[in-house]
Amino acid sequence: MKSVKNGRDGRTRIIEGALRRFSQDGVSATTLASLREESGVSVGSFYHHFASKEHVFGVLYAEILAAYQSEFVAELLRHEQARDGIEAVVAFHMRWAGEHPERARLLVSERPPRKHEPGGAEVAEARRAFFKKVSDWWKPHMKNGLLQPVDPTMCYVLWLGPAQEMCRLWFAGAHAPSEDEIKGLGEAAWQSLRQRGER
Structure with a gap:
């Protein structure tokens, strides 16, 4: 149960972080590294939810x-x-x-x-x-x-x-x-x- 909860939290954090970065910098200027940093997730967690x-x-x-x-x-x-x-x-x-x-x-x-x-x-x-x-x-x-x-x-x-x-x-x-x-x-x-x- 804990892993499911963390998985949902990770996806939500990525989406919320992406909203902030994309809105501020635009999609083309946002790097994958800045997206992960804004979301506070690891590389593994990011690729668990999203391919790119x-x-x-x-x-x-x-x-x-x-x-x-x-x-x-x-x-x-x-x-x-x-x-x-x-x-x-x-x-x-x-x-x-x-x-x-x-x-x-x-x-x-x-x-x-x-x-x-x-x-x-x-x-x-x-x-x-x-x-x-x-x-x-x-x-x-x-x-x-x-x-x-x-x-x-x-x-x-x-x-x-x-x-x-x-x-x-x-x-x-x-x-x-x-x-x-x-x-x-x-x-x-x-x-x-x-x-x-x-x-």
Whole structure:
């Protein structure tokens, strides 16, 4: 039992250490040695859980993305009205970034793992399920003439692109968004995504 507990602790320490290092230095600049030092684990313990630095990143990215998407969908489903949902998700995105800056910085600044890379299959499957849930919420509003018919990429760009750029400025220390600015981002998203003639 003790070895199992230590094994779980070791994996958790590696993931938490990786989050700190990747968030601060970026994945490419983080060495395996610095990752092990930050985590406080031995070489043997590290390789017991992960095959490489890229493996750690893939697992970490997939876990962060899944948690974010779960909260995103939960927030979206709280709102039956199209405009309320669009604006609430932008506010949620900014709030989540403020509450989880290291995790948000990773999602904003790092390229997600591709399908053939560690964590890539999990990320692809999570995105498929995520877009299905968002689409299920979106389609009735589209059919009712409230929201535009847009593909997932354009939906993301129009809905959260400006908020993501605000996050980049925020994380770089260039600008801290005000409540009015966050509200303005939500209103801009609605104006971008509503069908013409809908107010």
